[in-house]
Every structure is written in structure tokens, then in C-alpha cells.
Amino acid sequence: MTQQIRLNAFSMNCVGHISSGVWRIPGDQSYRYTDLDHWIDLAQTLERGLIDGLFIADVIGLYDVHGGNADQAFRSAAQVPVNDPLQIVPAMAAFTKHLGFGVTSSIAFEHPFPFARRMTTLDHLTKGRTGWNIVTSYLDSGARNLGQTRLLDHDNRYDVADEYLDVCYKLWEGSWEDDAVRRDAAANVFTDPAKVHEIRHEGKYFKVPGAHISEPSPQRTPVLYQAGASSRGRDFAAKHAESAFVAAPSKKLLKEYVTDLRRRAVAAGRRADDVLTFAQFTLVLGETDAAARNKLDLYKQYVDRDGALALMSGWTGVDLSKLDQDAPISELQGNAIQFTAKAFSSADPDKIWTVREIAEYAGIGGDGPVIVGSPATVADALQEWQADTGLDGFNLASITHPGTFRDVVDLLIPELQRRGAYKTAYAEGTLRDKLFGRGSKLPAYHHGASHRALAHKKEFA
Amino acid sequence: MTQQIRLNAFSMNCVGHISSGVWRIPGDQSYRYTDLDHWIDLAQTLERGLIDGLFIADVIGLYDVHGGNADQAFRSAAQVPVNDPLQIVPAMAAFTKHLGFGVTSSIAFEHPFPFARRMTTLDHLTKGRTGWNIVTSYLDSGARNLGQTRLLDHDNRYDVADEYLDVCYKLWEGSWEDDAVRRDAAANVFTDPAKVHEIRHEGKYFKVPGAHISEPSPQRTPVLYQAGASSRGRDFAAKHAESAFVAAPSKKLLKEYVTDLRRRAVAAGRRADDVLTFAQFTLVLGETDAAARNKLDLYKQYVDRDGALALMSGWTGVDLSKLDQDAPISELQGNAIQFTAKAFSSADPDKIWTVREIAEYAGIGGDGPVIVGSPATVADALQEWQADTGLDGFNLASITHPGTFRDVVDLLIPELQRRGAYKTAYAEGTLRDKLFGRGSKLPAYHHGASHRALAHKKEFA
Numbered sequence: 067m068t069q070q071i072r073l074n075a076f077s078m079n080c081v082g083h084i085s086s087g088v089w090r091i092p093g094d095q096s097y098r099y100t101d102l103d104h105w106i107d108l109a110q111t112l113e114r115g116l117i118d119g120l121f122i123a124d125v126i127g128l129y130d131v132h133g134g135n136a137d138q139a140f141r142s143a144a145q146v147p148v149n150d151p152l153q154i155v156p157a158m159a160a161f162t163k164h165l166g167f168g169v170t171s172s173i174a175f176e177h178p179f180p181f182a183r184r185m186t187t188l189d190h191l192t193k194g195r196t197g198w199n200i201v202t203s204y205l206d207s208g209a210r211n212l213g214q215t216r217l218l219d220h221d222n223r224y225d226v227a228d229e230y231l232d233v234c235y236k237l238w239e240g241s242w243e244d245d246a247v248r249r250d251a252a253a254n255v256f257t258d259p260a261k262v263h264e265i266r267h268e269g270k271y272f273k274v275p276g277a278h279i280s281e282p283s284p285q286r287t288p289v290l291y292q293a294g295a296s297s298r299g300r301d302f303a304a305k306h307a308e309s310a311f312v313a314a315p316s317k318k319l320l321k322e323y324v325t326d327l328r329r330r331a332v333a334a335g336r337r338a339d340d341v342l343t344f345a346q347f348t349l350v351l352g353e354t355d356a357a358a359r360n361k362l363d364l365y366k367q368y369v370d371r372d373g374a375l376a377l378m379s380g381w382t383g384v385d386l387s388k389l390d391q392d393a394p395i396s397e398l399q400g401n402a403i404q405f406t407a408k409a410f411s412s413a414d415p416d417k418i419w420t421v422r423e424i425a426e427y428a429g430i431g432g433d434g435p436v437i438v439g440s441p442a443t444v445a446d447a448l449q450e451w452q453a454d455t456g457l458d459g460f461n462l463a464s465i466t467h468p469g470t471f472r473d474v475v476d477l478l479i480p481e482l483q484r485r486g487a488y489k490t491a492y493a494e495g496t497l498r499d500k501l502f503g504r505g506s507k508l509p510a511y512h513h514g515a516s517h518r519a520l521a522h523k524k525e526f527a
Numbered sequence: 528m529t530q531q532i533r534l535n536a537f538s539m540n541c542v543g544h545i546s547s548g549v550w551r552i553p554g555d556q557s558y559r560y561t562d563l564d565h566w567i568d569l570a571q572t573l574e575r576g577l578i579d580g581l582f583i584a585d586v587i588g589l590y591d592v593h594g595g596n597a598d599q600a601f602r603s604a605a606q607v608p609v610n611d612p613l614q615i616v617p618a619m620a621a622f623t624k625h626l627g628f629g630v631t632s633s634i635a636f637e638h639p640f641p642f643a644r645r646m647t648t649l650d651h652l653t654k655g656r657t658g659w660n661i662v663t664s665y666l667d668s669g670a671r672n673l674g675q676t677r678l679l680d681h682d683n684r685y686d687v688a689d690e691y692l693d694v695c696y697k698l699w700e701g702s703w704e705d706d707a708v709r710r711d712a713a714a715n716v717f718t719d720p721a722k723v724h725e726i727r728h729e730g731k732y733f734k735v736p737g738a739h740i741s742e743p744s745p746q747r748t749p750v751l752y753q754a755g756a757s758s759r760g761r762d763f764a765a766k767h768a769e770s771a772f773v774a775a776p777s778k779k780l781l782k783e784y785v786t787d788l789r790r791r792a793v794a795a796g797r798r799a800d801d802v803l804t805f806a807q808f809t810l811v812l813g814e815t816d817a818a819a820r821n822k823l824d825l826y827k828q829y830v831d832r833d834g835a836l837a838l839m840s841g842w843t844g845v846d847l848s849k850l851d852q853d854a855p856i857s858e859l860q861g862n863a864i865q866f867t868a869k870a871f872s873s874a875d876p877d878k879i880w881t882v883r884e885i886a887e888y889a890g891i892g893g894d895g896p897v898i899v900g901s902p903a904t905v906a907d908a909l910q911e912w913q914a915d916t917g918l919d920g921f922n923l924a925s926i927t928h929p930g931t932f933r934d935v936v937d938l939l940i941p942e943l944q945r946r947g948a949y950k951t952a953y954a955e956g957t958l959r960d961k962l963f964g965r966g967s968k969l970p971a972y973h974h975g976a977s978h979r980a981l982a983h984k985k986e987f988a
Contacts, residue, residue, distance in 0.1 A: 079648070081717060090712035097710055100651035100744075102621050126641055128740065136720065136738075143717035147708070147742040150648040157617040157652070160563050175641050179672040180587055187540070187611035190561035191618070211640040211737045247608070249558055251551035254831060256542060256604035259597065276672045277597075279589065281608040283561075370715060 068486040071448055072459025072501075074168070074309075074344050075112050075471055078123040079151045082143035084432040084463040085348065086377065087370025089143055096467045099149065102157045107468060109158035112165055115475030116489055119166030119197060119497065120158070121291065121311065121461060122151040126175050127208025129380035132372075132387050136207075139380075142373025152184065159192040166497035168197035168291045168309070173226060174209060178233040179274055185288050186238065186280040194284030194496030194506055199291035200306065202227050202299075205380060224298045229269045231306055232517070236265035238287045239508070240520025241278035257281070263520050285506050287514050289497050295323075303341065304330030305513055308501070311461050313346040313434045320345050321455040328456075335511055342501060344461040345451070348431030350438040351473040358439045362430070365465055369429030371422070378428055391422040430465060441481035449487060529947040532909055533920025533962075535629070535770075535805055536573050536932055539584040540612045543604035545893040545924040546809065547838065548831025550604055557928045560610065563618045568929060570619035573626055576936030577950055580627030580658060580958065581619070582752065582772065582922060583612040587636050588669025590841035593833075593848050597668075600841075603834025613645065620653040627958035629658035629752045629770070634687060635670060639694040640735055646749050647699065647741040655745030655957030655967055660752035661767065663688050663760075666841060685759045690730045692767055693978070697726035699748045700969070701981025702739035718742070724981050746967050748975050750958050756784075764802065765791030766974055769962070772922050774807040774895045781806050782916040789917075796972060803962060805922040806912070809892030811899040812934040819900045823891070826926055830890030832883070839889055852883040891926060902942035910948060 081089050081096045089096045098104040112120055128136035129144050139146050155167045169188065171181065189196040202223040203209070246261035267274040292307035294300060303310045304327060312323050328338040350365065352358030372387075379386045419427075430436050437447045448460060464470035482488035493499060496506040508515045542550050542557045550557045559565040573581055589597035590605050600607050616628045630649065632642065650657040663684040664670065707722035728735040753768035755761060764771045765788060773784050789799040811826070813819030833848075840847045880888075891897050898908045909921060925931035943949035954960060957967040969976045 087715070089710075089717060090715065100742075102617060102652050106621060126644070126740065128737065140718040140720040140723055141716050146740055147718065149651060149741050150645050153613065153617045153645070153648050153652055155617075156563060156614045157621040160567060160618040160621060176637060177673050180636050183587070184611050184614070187614050190610060191563050191614055207737055211735050212638050213734045249550075254548070254551065255602050256550060257601040257608065259601040262601055273674045274672050276589065276668055279587065279607055280610050281561075 069449075069452060070489065071452060071482055071487050072342065072344065073115075073117050073474070073488075074311075074459065074461045075108075075117050075120045076123065076346060076461045076463045077108070077120060078145065078148065079154055080143070080145055080148040082145060082373065083123065084346070084377075084434070085365075085369075085465050086142055086144060086373030086429045087368045088365060088430070088465050090368045090370075091365060091466050094466045094469075098467075102154070104467075105154045105158050106161045108471065109162045109165055111468060111471050111475055113162045115471075115479045116492055117165065117475075118459075118501065119168050121168040121197070121199060122154070122170060123199070124148070124151045124170035124172070124201075125203075125205055125208065126172065127203070127205030127211070129205070129376045130207050131383060131385050132376040132379040134385065138372050138376040138387070142370050142376055144373045144376045152188065155188060155196075156191050159195065164195070164492040164500070166195045166197055166289070166500070167192060168199050168289070170199040170201055172201045172203040172208075173230040174203040174223070175212065178230050178272060179237070179276075182234045182237040182278060183280050185234070186278070186283045189283035189285050189288055190280075194498070196283075196285065197289035197291050197309065197497060199293065199311075200227065200231070201293070220296065221298050224294075224302050226271050227302060228305075229271050231514070232269065233265070233267050233272050233274050235287065235514040235517040236267055236274075236520060237278040238282075239514055240517040241265055242282050244282065247281050265520060285496050285498050287508050289501065300327055300330055301334075303327060304334045304336070307341050308498070309342045309344060311344050311346065313432060315433055315435055317451060317454045320451070320457060324456040334513070336509075340502075340509065340512075342458040343456070344459050345455070345457050346432065346434035346463060347448075347460040348434060348436045348463045348465060349444055349470070349474060349478065350436065350465065351444055351477045352440060353477070355439045355443050358443070362436075362438050365430055369426060371425045371429055374425040374429040375421075377432070378425065386421055386425070389421050392420050394418045395421055395424060431463060434463065441477045444478055445481045445485060445487070448482075449485070530910075530913060531950065532913060532943060532948050533803065533805065534576075534578050534935070534949075535920065535922045536569075536578050536581045537584065537807060537922045537924045538569070538581060539606065539609065540615055541604070541606055541609040543606060543834065544584065545807070545838075545895070546826075546830075546926050547603055547605060547834030547890045548829045549826060549891070549926050551829045551831075552826060552927050555927045555930075559928075563615070565928075566615045566619050567622045569932060570623045570626055572929060572932050572936055574623045576932075576940045577953055578626065578936075579920075579962065580629050582629040582658070582660060583615070583631060584660070585609070585612045585631035585633070585662075586664075586666055586669065587633065588664070588666030588672070590666070590837045591668050592844060592846050593837040593840040595846065599833050599837040599848075603831050603837055605834045605837045613649065616649060616657075617652050620656065625656070625953040625961070627656045627658055627750070627961065628653060629660050629750070631660040631662055633662045633664040633669075634691040635664040635684070636673065639691050639733060640698070640737075643695045643698040643739060644741050646695070647739070647744045650744035650746050650749055651741075655959070657744075657746065658750035658752050658770065658958060660754065660772075661688065661692070662754070681757065682759050685755075685763050687732050688763060689766075690732050692975070693730070694726070694728050694733050694735050696748065696975040696978040697728055697735075697981060698739040699743075700975055701978040702726055703743050705743065708742050726981060746957050746959050748969050750962065761788055761791055762795075764788060765795045765797070768802050769959070770803045770805060772805050772807065774893060776894055776896055778912060778915045781912070781918060785917040795974075797970075801970065801973075803919040804917070805920050806916070806918050807893065807895035807924060808909075808921040809895060809897045809924045809926060810905055810931070810935060810939065811897065811926065812905055812938045813901060814938070816900045816904050819904070823897075823899050826891055830887060832886045832890055835886040835890040836882075838893070839886065847882055847886070850882050852886075853881050855879045856882055856885060892924060895924065902938045905939055906942045906946060906948070909943075910946070
């Protein structure tokens with residue numbers, strides 16, 4: 067059987083997400099992100115295309131590394147202004163039946179007790195279509211605004227995240243037994259208090275004595291997304307994540323990532339296919355290759371190189387605007403620069419990249435591949451990338467709104483379906499059911515499931 | 528001209544809100560609170576009745592004073608399980624055009640920086656129909672779950688709240704100038720960074736150096752709701768609130784509250800009518816008085832006295848279950864008990880109340896009046912209560928879902944309209960426009976508006 071391609075849509079509750087300057091393309095509607103109809107229309111388009119989920123990125127903070135301030139980010143709408151990703155989901159859920167929703171929330175910005183209730187609420191309201199993209203945050207400005215001097219160092223952040231997850235698992239998996247809610251009018255019992263358990267968590271970073279205040283949602287734990295690229299981040303993903311998102315411009319890096327993550331998942335006691343891998347891709351589709359190339363040419367006229375530099379400076383923590391824009395990047399100093407250089411060299415091994423060229427390249431699609439062509443050309447490419455890397459699917463970013471996703475749904479999906487590489491109907495059930503076909507809950511051998519013992523009073527017996 | 532009656536609907540994202548045990552009434556659908564359709568249906572009903580707003584209560588914590596644990600609260604569904612109030616609003620907003628939404632959020636459970644973004648987001652998505660019910664929290668169990676030993680003492684909580692509000696005002700009113708967002712494709716400027724200002728807040732409780740990361744929403748500051756009953760709470764309301772909610776069982780107490788709050792508002796430099804006052808009422812409506820009384824008789828069969836005691840014990844902080852249930856409450860000790868005794872004595876001065884009787888009384892409608900009768904009878908009563916107390920309107924709690932609010936809309940509203948005491952169409956504009964008819968923004972002499980100076984660089988000149 068032809069290998070199935072999974073598709074996620076990647077967006078953000080803001081104007082400019084991955085590509086820079088494209089809000090200026092005539093007719094683009096990205097500025098309508100404050101309007102519910104904008105999102106409802108997107109959700110309906112994606113569901114028409116049987117897209118697995120809409121993954122909504124977020125940052126709390128500004129891209130203020132470039133030039134030492136956020137001026138360029140403001141001018142370029144580089145992920146600012148940016149609104150809460152959570153609140154667009156309930157409206158989209160009311161107009162769809164199958165589309166999943168992956169909401170980004172950082173462990174740095176809300177205590178796990180109220181956060182766990184937010185996710186339980188969303189999983190109820192979406193009838194089990196909720197995912198959580200776990201981030202540990204990378205913008206210092208966000209931390210400063212919460213009264214912290216700066217973010218925790220990188221590895222320590224993952225230690226906090228591990229404990230944060232444990233608090234959430236205890237609340238989601240361990241606090242309420244399946245039959246705690248009786249709704250028995252004759253006995254005058256709505257919830258049986260004997261079946262609701264205090265989690266009594268006392269850790270290094272959090273103390274949470276009480277019970278969850280929400281009844282269990284369809285999935286209990288939302289589908290867990292993660293996008294950590296570092297070694298510590300990969301271990302975290304291997305332990306917790308059910309969908310892992312990666313951005314890298316070459317097959318070589320993506321294959322290495324997929325292979326490594328599966329190895330780590332197995333080392334963590336899970337199955338290699340318990341973590342689905344999605345690579346960030348940007349597609350430019352036309353009826354013909356020429357039409358698609360014409361679109362790309364148009365888009366390139368609007369690329370905002372300074373906006374791309376602002377984003378990349380935030381991602382790497384290095385002020386790329388201060389560098390000689392025409393120097394070969396391989397000659398520049400610093401780990402982040404070297405990483406960037408390695409990534410882009412890998413995309414085109416024969417090319418000697420300058421900072422300017424990388425910014426221009428990244429202006430469309432960031433550090434993920436951009437595939438341009440007719441439905442057949444793009445389908446060929448996706449199938450080839452999948453075969454060569456072992457990826458489960460692609461996390462598709464948009465360039466124009468609503469153009470990019472409409473093209474994916476109207477042009478690409480039918481072509482993939484003709485090839486037998488894409489589903490022709492959604493599976494039934496919750497998001498976790500749809501992705502894995504093994505029920506709505508975490509598998510019993512997932513680390514989070516170990517906290518179910520609470521609900522059986524093993525811990526307090 | 529006949530005095531206009533304003534109506535809010537009062538609900539909560541849970542099964543049992545103010546009345547106890549009524550989820551057991553045959554056909555009641557309160558248990559469907561996890562379903563978006565439940566809320567969308569409610570919102571459409573309320574908008575059909577030209578109701579000003581839906582006020583959504585919240586607690587983070589359990590009613591665990593009764594008996595020293597939350598067992599009774601669980602059994603009686605006394606505000607547990609309880610889900611996030613915020614997330615039901617975007618779906619309701621997508622299906623309505625005029626209804627306002629007052630979301631409860633405590634200053635104890637989220638840092639003002641991300642919270643301010645949540646409110647800005649909601650005000651965008653509702654096109655300016657957002658209110659915030661500011662609470663300082665009263666359940667210790669919530670605080671313990673966030674790693675705090677207990678809640679701050681009462682007056683100190685209001686000091687924190689004052690500073691929390693100042694951070695929010697600076698972000699909402701002072702950070703972005705009206706024309707900061709240019710969306711000028713030709714000039715390649717989305718936001719003009721010269722018109723976005725860091726708030727540089729350094730206070731006793733919060734340090735927030737940065738700018739708001741969201742662009743201004745239609746109202747900037749959401750309509751501010753408050754329900755503090757203490758002297759310090761009333762001063763807080765007099766300074767900040769635009770709608771004040773009060774629960775008291777008698778005209779005497781309500782009139783005292785309204786008069787006192789207006790006096791305090793004027794002392795705070797505002798107009799007496801800058802704070803609208805709404806009293807919590809519960810209405811039992813039938814085609815005739817006899818039909819309404821039959822409904823009440825049915826409801827009373829389902830009253831859960833223990834559930835009412837659990838709620839009241841949480842509100843007062845006194846374990847009422849430990850008291851002699853048949854002792855006259857005036858003879859019992861403790862400030863909260865005395866307050867309760869005073870309140871109920873005031874409802875019926877000739878009656879000597881026992882704990883048991885108060886719990887039975889409060890089982891329907893809590894500590895607010897319950898009005899029973901035909902549309903004419905209820906309309907008479909509301910007009911009389913309004914004339915005798917100076918209230919602007921009523922905050923209507925429900926007994927059955929969807930019965931109570933459907934009765935209000937189908938039976939009461941037409942009667943009030945016939946009397947010229949109720950609008951026949953919504954006013955245009957945002958929630959603040961609709962309530963005050965003086966524009967979408969806070970009036971210039973409101974304390975929050977003083978922080979607009981930031982955006983004119985007065986502070987940093």
C-alpha cells in the first residue's frame with residue numbers, strides 16, 4: 067500500500083508567521099486575524115481537505131534581538147502584534163467536526179493548575195480534538211515581563227517542563243476515576259467524592275496538593291506536540307510527545323532527526339511509531355509548474371529580508387543585522403551561526419551562503435523547504451521527501467491567507483488522493499483516535515499513564 | 528419616561544451555580560455545560576431577549592469549608608466540576624452580534640501580562656463585547672494549589688488588585704497609540720514602532736518593563752465588572768467598576784449598597800451613574816401566578832439543603848454544617864454568621880431564622896431574592912424593587928437550563944416592553960457603547976484613562 071502522507075496546517079494568531087513581508091501581497095487577508103470569521107473560514111477549508119490538525123504557534127515576547135530592539139519586528143509584523151491562540155479554537159470547533167487543534171502554551175507563563183483546567187475545558191468543548199504544543203520559550207523579553215530577570219537556562223527549562231507535565235498528568239490522568247461523575251438524581255449524587263483524588267504533588271518547582279476541579283475530558287491528556295531540536299529537547303519529545311514538529315531545510319537533517327527521535331522514543335520505553343514526525347514545509351501550488359513559479363516570483367517581490375533577519379535573530383539569539391551581510395556565513399563565529407550555516411549548507415551543499423542570501427531564502431518558508439509546482443510536481447516531491455527521510459507528514463505553513471491553504475485543499479489533496487497517498491475520509495473519534503487508531507487515551511506504557519495509579523489509590527493505599 | 532430595566536444573565540461553566548440540587552429536575556440540561564451547543568443555544572436565547580450581557584462566574588478552588596472537605600460540594604455539584612469561563616465565549620460570539628460577555632478572572636491566578644493579552648484577544652474576537660469581572664478570590668484551596676500557603680488577607684488582596692489593574696491599564700490604554708498599526712504596504716510598515724511604548728511598570732507586586740504585544744482592541748479596556756461587598760471592595764468598585772453586582776435578599780440592603788456605591792464613585796471623581804448596579808435575582812415565571820407557583824413547588828422538591836450549606840460555608844468561611852441546624856442564627860457567634868443573620872433578617876424582619884431555614888431559603892436563588900409569578904406579577908415586582916432601591920437592573924440566575932432564561936425571554940421581556948420599561952432593540956456599538964452611550968473607551972476621567980499619558984510620551988518626554 068502506498069505510504070500515507072499526513073498533513074497539518076501551521077498558523078499563528080498574528081499577521082506575520084514564518085514568511086516575512088507577504089502580508090503586503092495584494093489581496094492577502096492575514097491582517098484579519100482579529101476576526102473570528104477569518105479563523106472559521108480557515109477551519110472549514112482545512113476540514114474540507116481532511117487535514118489532521120491546525121497547529122497554532124505562539125510567542126509571549128518580542129523579537130528584539132535584531133538591532134537590540136523590536137523596531138524591525140513591529141515594522142515587519144514579525145509575530146507581533148500577536149494574540150492568544152487558545153480563544154480562536156472554540157469558535158473553529160463549533161463550525162467543524164473532525165479537525166484537530168494544537169494550541170501552543172509555554173510552561174513559563176502559566177501555573178500548571180489553572181493551565182490543566184484550560185486544556186481539559188478545550189478538550190471537552192472540542193469533543194476530544196485538542197492538542198497541546200509544549201514549549202519552554204526562547205524569548206527573554208517575555209520572561210522579563212513576568213518579573214523574571216531572564217529565562218531559565220536551556221536544560222533547566224526542560225527539568226521544569228518535566229515536572230510541569232507530571233503535575234498535568236496527575237490532574238488529567240490520576241485525579242478523577244472514569245466513573246467519578248455519576249449524575250444520579252435519585253441518589254442525589256452528581257460526583258462521587260470517593261472517586262476524586264487529591265494529587266498531593268510536592269516537587270522541586272511546584273506544590274499542588276489538591277484535586278483537578280474539572281471532570282475528565284474525552285482524551286484526558288490532550289495530544290502532546292513538541293518541537294524541541296536540541297538533544298535535551300529531543301529526549302523530552304521522546305518521553306512525552308505524540309507529534310513532533312521539526313524545521314530543517316534538507317533531507318539529510320530531517321532524516322537524522324526522524325531516526326534519532328525514534329531511537330530515543332524506543333529508549334524511553336515507547337514504540338518507534340508512537341511519535342509522529344512532521345516537517346515544516348511551505349507549498350506554492352499552481353495548476354501548472356509555470357503558474358506556480360509565477361506565484362513564487364510574485365511572492366518574492368514582497369519578501370521582507372529585514373523581517374526575516376528579525377525572526378532568525380530571535381530564533382538563534384544572535385543579532386544577524388550586525389554581521390557583514392555579504393560575508394560567507396561559514397566564516398562567522400558563534401554556535402547559533404554555525405548551526406544556521408550547517409542547516410543551510412545542507413540544503414545546498416555546493417553553495418557558500420551569505421547572511422543576505424539566507425535571509426532572502428528564509429523570507430519565504432523560514433528554515434523549512436519550499437516546494438513549488440503543479441499538484442503532480444508537489445505530490446512527487448512530498449512523496450520523495452517522505453521516502454527519503456521517514457517523515458510521517460508535513461506541517462504546512464502559509465504564505466498568503468487564505469490562498470495557500472485553499473490551494474493545498476483544492477489542488478494538492480485530490481492529487482494525493484488519486485495516488486492513494488492520502489485518506490478520503492476522516493477516521494472517527496478523538497484526535498488521538500484519528501492519529502493512532504488505538505483509543506482516545508494515552509497508551510498504558512506512556513509516562514503520563516503511570517500517573518493513573520493515583521486514581522486507583524495505589525499511592526495512598 | 529418609564530425607567531428602563533437592564534438585565535444581565537448570570538451563569539457559570541459548571542453544573543450547579545447558585546441554586547442547589549436543581550440539576551435533578553427532570554429535563555434539566557445543566558450537565559451539558561461541556562458542550563458548545565449548550566452555550567450557543569443560551570447565547571442565542573439571550574440575544575433574542577435583548578439581554579445586555581452574560582456574566583460568567585468562576586472559582587478556582589473547591590467549597591471545602593463545609594465538613595472540612597469538599598465531599599458535599601462534589602456530591603451536590605456545588606460549583607464543581609467547573610471549567611474555564613473564557614473559552615465558551617468565542618463560540619457564543621460567533622453566533623451572536625450584540626450580546627455582551629462578562630468573564631470572571633481572579634487577579635490571584637494569572638500574571639497581568641499574559642492576562643491582559645487574553646482580554647485584548649477576546650475583545651477583538653467579540654468586536655468589543657467583552658467585560659471582565661475582577662475578583663480577588665475567596666477560596667483558600669485555589670491558592671494552595673498554586674503553591675501559596677493561603678490567600679492574602681482581604682484588604683491586602685485589594686492592594687494587589689489595584690496594582691494588577693494599573694499594569695493592565697498601562698498595557699491596554701497606554702502602550703499602543705491609536706494609529707500605531709499603519710498596515711502600509713507601500714512603506715513596508717505594519718506597525719510603527721515609534722507609536723508603541725514600553726510601560727516600564729515597577730511596582731510593589733509586579734515588574735513589567737515591556738510593551739503590550741497585542742494591538743488595541745475596540746474597547747481597549749474591557750467593561751469592568753466587580754462584586755465586592757466589603758468597604759474595601761466597594762472602594763475598589765467605586766474606583767474601577769462600570770458594572771457592580773450585588774447579592775442581598777432585601778430592599779433595605781440593596782438600597783444601602785446602591786446609595787453607598789454611588790457616593791463612593793463620586794468621591795473617587797466619577798459620576799454617580801458611571802457605575803451601573805445589578806442585583807442578583809432569580810425569577811420563576813409562568814403564564815399565570817398559579818402556574819409559576821406550581822413550578823416553584825416542583826423546584827423546591829429538588830432543593831439540596833446540604834449543597835446550599837456547602838456553598839454558604841464557602842462564601843462565609845464558616846462551617847455551617849457544624850452548627851445546631853435548628854438554633855436561631857442570631858444567637859450564633861462569628862462575624863460571618865452575624866452578617867448572614869443580618870441579611871436574612873432583613874429579608875423578613877419578623878422571622879427568627881434557623882440555619883436549616885436559611886439553607887432551604889438559599890437552595891433556590893442563593894442570597895438573592897426569588898420572584899415568582901406571571902409576567903405581570905414579576906414585572907410589577909422588578910419595577911418596585913428598582914424604584915425602591917435605585918438599582919439599574921438585575922443579574923438573573925437560572926434554576927433550570929434552558930427553562931429559566933427561555934421563560935425570561937419569552938414571558939417577561941414582552942411584558943416589560945409593553946410597559947415601556949425595556950428596550951425594543953439593541954443600541955449599536957461595543958458593550959460600553961451599549962451600556963453608556965458615550966463611546967467605546969473608558970471616560971477620560973476614569974482612573975484607567977490616566978494611563979493613556981504613556982501613549983503620548985508624557986511620562987518619558
